[in-house]
Amino acid sequence: MATSTRRFDVPVRPLRSAVARALRDLGATRISWTPDGSHVTATIHWSLFNRGELLTIKITKRGKVTVNSRLGDVLQHFWFTCGAPEAIKNYQNCENFFDALEDCLDERAQASRRSVVRT
Numbered sequence: 001m002a003t004s005t006r007r008f009d010v011p012v013r014p015l016r017s018a019v020a021r022a023l024r025d026l027g028a029t030r031i032s033w034t035p036d037g038s039h040v041t042a043t044i045h046w047s048l049f050n051r052g053e054l055l056t057i058k059i060t061k062r063g064k065v066t067v068n069s070r071l072g073d074v075l076q077h078f079w080f081t082c083g084a085p086e087a088i089k090n091y092q093n094c095e096n097f098f099d100a101l102e103d104c105l106d107e108r109a110q111a112s113r114r115s116v117v118r119t
Helices: 012-025 074-079 084-115
Strands: 002-007 029-033 039-044 053-059 064-071
Touching: 002 084, 012 039, 012 053, 012 084, 053 084, 064 084
Parallel strands: none
Antiparallel strands: 002 064, 029 039, 039 053, 053 064
16 A cells, blocks of 8 residues: 655645546546545556556645555455565556646646636
8 A cells, every 4th residue: 555645736626626637537437536525536447467456535625635545456466465566556556646637737727827818
């Protein structure tokens, strides 16, 4: 299991939208949000040999995003029992999610700048 946290200077609603888009961009399935939108879980499929990794994401009103990654497949866990490969894969999942999230936030910022009409 791996956990990573970053803070973004973005209002919570656009941040939640960017999280949802980042998950879609990563090909996530089984996406499930809590009613208040503060937590989301999703399953990601990185390759044929590495299926069923579970991401749990917490979003605070102050822009803090915490991602937890763990292997969700029993067979997968069997292949990674020595610990280090599992830790590395989970860390990569967290980093890949944050890369995708930052890309979505960058696109949002660029679109916002384009929509400003200069006189």
